[in-house]
Amino acid sequence: MSFPWAKEYKPSHPFMQWMDDRLPLPRLVYNSVGGGYPVPRNLNYFWNFGFLAALCLVLQIVTGIVMAMHYAANTQVAFDTVEQTVRDVNWGWMMRYAHANGASAFFVVIYVHIFRGFFYGSYKAPREMVWLLGVVIFLLMMATAFMGYVLPWGQMSFWGAKVITGLFGAIPFVGEPLQQWLLGGFAPDNAALNRFFSLHYLLPFVIVGVVILHIWALHIPGSSNPTGVEVKSESDTVPFYPYYVAKDGWAIGVFAILFCTALFFFPNALGHPDNYIPANPMSTPAHIVPEWYFWPFYAILRAFTQDFFFIPAKLMGVLAMFGAILVWFFLPWLDRSPVRSGSYRPLYKKFFFFGLIPAMAVLFYCGGAPAEEPYVMLSQIAALYYFAHFLIVIPIVSAIEKPDPLPFSITESVLGEDEAAKLAPAPSATVA
Amino acid sequence: MAEADGVRRRDFINIAAVSAAGVAGVGIVVPLVSQMSASADVLAASSTEIDISSIQPGQAIKAIFRKQPVFVRNLTPHEIAEANKVDVSSLRDPQTLEERTKEGKENWLITMGVCTHLGCVPLGAGEGEPKGEFGGYFCPCHGSSYDTAARIRKGPAPKNLEVPEYAFTTDTVVKIG
Amino acid sequence: MARILSILVGLFFTVALAWSFGKGAYQQITEPPAATAEHEFHLHPKEVSFASDGAFGKFDRQQLQRGFQVYKEVCAACHALRHVAFRDLAALGYNDAEVKAIAKGFQVPVYNNATGEVETREGVATDYFPPVLYGGQGTPPDLSLITKARHDGPAYVYSLLTGYQDQPAALLKKFPDSKTPDSLHYNPYFANLNLAMPPPLTGEGQVTYGDGTKATVDQMSKDVSAFLIWTAEPKLEKRKQTGWPVLGFLLFATILGYMSYRNIWAGKKH
Ligand code: HEM
Ligand code: FES
Numbered sequence: 001m002s003f004p005w006a007k008e009y010k011p012s013h014p015f016m017q018w019m020d021d022r023l024p025l026p027r028l029v030y031n032s033v034g035g036g037y038p039v040p041r042n043l044n045y046f047w048n049f050g051f052l053a054a055l056c057l058v059l060q061i062v063t064g065i066v067m068a069m070h071y072a073a074n075t076q077v078a079f080d081t082v083e084q085t086v087r088d089v090n091w092g093w094m095m096r097y098a099h100a101n102g103a104s105a106f107f108v109v110i111y112v113h114i115f116r117g118f119f120y121g122s123y124k125a126p127r128e129m130v131w132l133l134g135v136v137i138f139l140l141m142m143a144t145a146f147m148g149y150v151l152p153w154g155q156m157s158f159w160g161a162k163v164i165t166g167l168f169g170a171i172p173f174v175g176e177p178l179q180q181w182l183l184g185g186f187a188p189d190n191a192a193l194n195r196f197f198s199l200h201y202l203l204p205f206v207i208v209g210v211v212i213l214h215i216w217a218l219h220i221p222g223s224s225n226p227t228g229v230e231v232k233s234e235s236d237t238v239p240f241y242p243y244y245v246a247k248d249g250w251a252i253g254v255f256a257i258l259f260c261t262a263l264f265f266f267p268n269a270l271g272h273p274d275n276y277i278p279a280n281p282m283s284t285p286a287h288i289v290p291e292w293y294f295w296p297f298y299a300i301l302r303a304f305t306q307d308f309f310f311i312p313a314k315l316m317g318v319l320a321m322f323g324a325i326l327v328w329f330f331l332p333w334l335d336r337s338p339v340r341s342g343s344y345r346p347l348y349k350k351f352f353f354f355g356l357i358p359a360m361a362v363l364f365y366c367g368g369a370p371a372e373e374p375y376v377m378l379s380q381i382a383a384l385y386y387f388a389h390f391l392i393v394i395p396i397v398s399a400i401e402k403p404d405p406l407p408f409s410i411t412e413s414v415l416g417e418d419e420a421a422k423l424a425p426a427p428s429a430t431v432a
Numbered sequence: 433m434a435e436a437d438g439v440r441r442r443d444f445i446n447i448a449a450v451s452a453a454g455v456a457g458v459g460i461v462v463p464l465v466s467q468m469s470a471s472a473d474v475l476a477a478s479s480t481e482i483d484i485s486s487i488q489p490g491q492a493i494k495a496i497f498r499k500q501p502v503f504v505r506n507l508t509p510h511e512i513a514e515a516n517k518v519d520v521s522s523l524r525d526p527q528t529l530e531e532r533t534k535e536g537k538e539n540w541l542i543t544m545g546v547c548t549h550l551g552c553v554p555l556g557a558g559e560g561e562p563k564g565e566f567g568g569y570f571c572p573c574h575g576s577s578y579d580t581a582a583r584i585r586k587g588p589a590p591k592n593l594e595v596p597e598y599a600f601t602t603d604t605v606v607k608i609g
Numbered sequence: 610m611a612r613i614l615s616i617l618v619g620l621f622f623t624v625a626l627a628w629s630f631g632k633g634a635y636q637q638i639t640e641p642p643a644a645t646a647e648h649e650f651h652l653h654p655k656e657v658s659f660a661s662d663g664a665f666g667k668f669d670r671q672q673l674q675r676g677f678q679v680y681k682e683v684c685a686a687c688h689a690l691r692h693v694a695f696r697d698l699a700a701l702g703y704n705d706a707e708v709k710a711i712a713k714g715f716q717v718p719v720y721n722n723a724t725g726e727v728e729t730r731e732g733v734a735t736d737y738f739p740p741v742l743y744g745g746q747g748t749p750p751d752l753s754l755i756t757k758a759r760h761d762g763p764a765y766v767y768s769l770l771t772g773y774q775d776q777p778a779a780l781l782k783k784f785p786d787s788k789t790p791d792s793l794h795y796n797p798y799f800a801n802l803n804l805a806m807p808p809p810l811t812g813e814g815q816v817t818y819g820d821g822t823k824a825t826v827d828q829m830s831k832d833v834s835a836f837l838i839w840t841a842e843p844k845l846e847k848r849k850q851t852g853w854p855v856l857g858f859l860l861f862a863t864i865l866g867y868m869s870y871r872n873i874w875a876g877k878k879h
Contacts (some may be wrong), residue, residue: 083753094851276757373642387628388619391618396612410553476734
C-alpha cells in the first residue's frame with residue numbers, strides 16, 4: 001500500500017519496460033527506497049539509524065565471508081587461523097578488525113534505533129508488526145554475535161560459551177540435558193565450535209530475511225515521524241528519493257568516519273584482552289564479562305543474588321534476563337496512550353529521560369564491572385526500575401497522563417500552518 | 433543567468449558526491465579482492481632439499497616443492513641418447529636436453545611433476561608406472577606424452593614439463609627453489 | 610485485565626530484586642567483605658611511552674632489534690613466541706642473510722617418520738619460533754600476543770619487569786598471612802602480587818647492545834616491551850598509515866555529501 005500521491009514507477013528505457021513486465025524488481029526498489037515511497041518530511045536524524053543498521057548488516061556479511069575464507073573451525077587451530085589472518089593474509093588485519101568492530105557498531109546503531117522507537121512510540125498501532133519483527137532481529141543478532149565471539153577460541157570465547165550455555169542449565173528438569181545438547185558434549189569443544197560456526201554463518205542470512213519482512217511491514221503504514229501525527233496530505237511527505245537518499249547518504253559518511261577512527265586507531269578498545277589468550281578449559285579468567293553490548297542484560301542476570309521463595313536465584317536471573325527483552329514484545333499493548341510521540345507526553349517523557357535512560361546507563365556500566373559491591377546493588381536498583389518501567393510505569397502512565405496538544409498535521413508542525421487544517425475538524429488526541 | 437549558474441553548481445556538487453561514493457566503493461573492493469591472493473606465509477620463499485644419492489640410473493623419485501610434485505630422474509645413457517637424437521626444431525616447445533639440465537649433470541632431469549595441459553601429475557616417475565610412447569612421462573588425464581627430456585611430444589599439453597630453479601649444493605644434494 | 614497482569618508480573622520481578630537488594634545490603638553491613646592484599650597493594654602499570662604510540666606512531670626499528678636481543682638472550686629461555694616466524698623479523702630491519710642466521714640459531718623440532726622420534730634441526734626463515742620446554746614452577750605464557758592480552762599491555766610488561774621489590778612492611782603488618790611464599794617473587798604490578806617468574810632483568814649490562822645503547826634494566830625493559838608490541842601487532846604501522854588517508858577521504862566525501870544533502874533539501878522546510 002502507499003499514499004495515493006505516491007509517484008508511479010515509469011520505466012523510461014524499453015529494456016526496463018521489458019523487465020517490468022517480467023520481473024518488476026526495479027519497480028519494487030522504486031517503491032521501497034526510490035521516488036515511489038513518500039516519507040514524512042519532518043524526520044530527524046534518529047530516523048537515519050535504520051538505514052545505518054542495514055549498512056552494518058551488509059558490512060558484517062561481507063567481512064564475515066572474508067573471515068570465513070581464512071578461518072578453520074577446529075579447537076586445535078581456530079585461534080591460530082585468526083592470528084594467521086591478521087598477520088599474513090593481505091588486508092587480513094583490516095578485515096578482522098572491521099568484523100569485530102562492525103559487530104559493536106551494529107549494536108550501537110541498533111540500540112539507538114530501538115530507543116528511538118521507545119521515545120517516539122514507533123511500536124504503536126499500526127506498526128506493531130514492524131516492532132515485533134525488530135525485536136526478533138535483535139534476538140537473532142544477539143545469538144549471532146554470541147556465537148561469533150566463540151569462534152576465535154580465546155579465553156573469553158570459551159568461557160562465554162560455557163557460561164551462556166550454562167544459563168540453559170538453570171531451566172528446571174530439562175536444563176542439564178539441554179545444555180549438553182546445545183554443546184554436543186559436557187563442555188565447549190569441537191562439536192560446539194563447529195555448530196556455532198555453522199549457525200554463525202547461517203543466522204545473518206536469516207536476519208536479512210527478517211529485515212526484509214520488517215521493511216515490508218513498515219511500508220504498509222509508512223514511516224512514523226517525530227510528532228507521531230499520521231501523514232494526512234501530500235504536503236506532509238517528500239519522496240524517499242532524492243530527499244532521504246541524500247540525508248542517509250551523508251549520515252553514512254559520518255558513520256564511516258567514526259567507524260574508521262575506531263577501526264584504524266582503536267581497534268581493540270572494545271575487545272577484551274583475555275580473548276588474545278587461547279582458550280584454556282582448565283583456567284577461568286579472573287574477570288569474565290561478555291561483549292559490551294550484552295552488559296545490561298548480564299547485569300540483570302547477576303542482579304538476582306537471592307532465592308525468591310521456591311525459585312532459585314540462578315533461575316530468577318535467567319528468567320529476568322530473557323524477560324527483559326521479551327517484555328518488548330508486549331510493549332504495543334502495555335502502552336495504551338493514544339499519543340505516539342514522547343514529545344507530547346509530559347509524564348512519559350519524564351520517566352523516559354529520568355528513569356529508563358539512567359537505568360540503562362547504570363546497567364551498561366555495572367554489567368561490565370566485576371561482580372562486587374557497589375555494582376551489584378546498583379544494578380539491582382537499576383534492574384528494578386527497568387522492570388517497573390515497562391510493566392508498571394508504562395501501563396499506569398498511559399492511563400492517567402494528559403497529553404500536550406498535538407499539531408494538526410506534519411505540515412503544520414513544520415510550517416506553522418496547513419491549508420488542509422482549515423477544512424478539517426479541530427485536532428484531537430484520538431486522531432493521532 | 434545567476435539562477436542557471438546556481439543550478440549548474442548544485443548539479444556539480446551532487447555529481448561530485450555521487451562520484452565520491454563511487455570512489456569509496458572501489459576503495460572497498462580493492463582489499464576485498466586482494467585478500468584472496470596468496471598470503472605472506474604461503475609466499476614466503478620456501479625451498480626443498482633432496483638427497484639424490486640413492487636414485488639409480490633409470491629411476492626417478494617424487495618430491496614436494498610448493499605443495500606440488502617435482503620429479504627427479506636419473507637418466508640412463510640410452511635415455512640421454514634418445515633425447516639428443518630428436519630434431520629440436522620439430523618440437524612443440526623446442527629445447528635441448530642440455531638446456532634443461534645443469535652442465536656436467538645431464539643425467540639429472542629435474543622437472544615439476546605438473547602436466548602443462550591442465551595440471552595433472554603425469555605417470556612415469558613412480559615405480560612401475562607407464563612412461564608412455566616416448567619413454568618419459570605420460571599424463572593419463574588427456575593423454576599427453578613427454579619424452580626422456582620431459583618435452584611434450586604428443587597430446588594436448590602446450591609446453592615441456594617446467595624445470596624449477598634449483599642448484600646442486602653437493603654432488604648428492606639438490607636444493608630446489 | 611492485561612494491565613493488572615502486567616503490573617503483577619512487574620511486581621514479581623521488582624519484589625524479587627528488592628529482596629535481593631535488601632539481603633545483599635544487610636550482608637554488606639553485617640559482614641562486609643574482608644579487604645585483601647591484592648585489593649590494596651596491586652598497582653596499575655606505570656606511565657611509559659613508546660615510539661609506536663599515538664595516531665602517528667611508528668616503530669623504532671633500532672629499539673625493536675634491541676628488544677629482540679633481550680628476548681632472545683633472556684626471555685626465550687622460558688617464553689615461546691609461537692605466532693612469529695623468523696621471516697617476520699625482516700620487518701625489524703634485518704636483511705635476508707641476518708634473518709637466516711637468526712633462524713639457524715634456533716633448533717626446531719621435526720618428527721622423524723622413520724624412527725618415530727622427535728628430532729631437531731636448524732631453523733630456516735619460514736619456521737616459527739619453536740616451543741620452549743620448561744620444567745620449572747608456573748607456566749610461562751607465550752609472549753607473541755602478551756601486549757594485547759593484558760590491559761595496557763606494553764606498560765604492563767614494562768612495569769612488571771621493573772617492578773620487583775621487597776614486600777612492603779605495611780602489607781605484612783596488615784595481612785600477616787599474605788607473606789610471599791619462598792618460591793615466589795613480590796611484584797605489585799602482578800594481579801595477585803606474587804609471581805613465579807624470578808626477576809629476569811637484574812643488572813646493567815646483562816645484554817650487550819650492538820648499537821652502543823647503555824643496557825640498564827629500565828632500557829632493556831622498555832626495549833623488550835617495544836619488541837613485544839611489534840610481535841603482538843606487526844601490522845600496527847600499516848594500520849595507522851592506512852587510517853589517515855581513509856579518514857581524509859571520508860571527511861572530504863562526507864562534506865560533499867552534506868552539501869549535496871543541503872542542495873536537495875533547499876527550499877523544503879523540515
Ligand atoms: C549479524 C551479523 C553478524 C554479527 C553481529 C557478527 C558478529 C561477530 C562477532 C562479535 C565475532 C567475534 C569477533 C572477534 O572478536 O573476532 C564474529 C566473528 C566471526 N564471524 Fe561474524 N558476525 C556477523 C556475520 C557474519 C557472517 C555473515 C559471517 C560469514 C559468512 C561471519 C563470519 C565470522 C567469522 C569467520 C568469525 C571468526 C573470525 C574472528 O574471530 O574474527 N560473521 N562475528
Ligand atoms: S592434464 Fe595432462 S593431459 Fe590434460
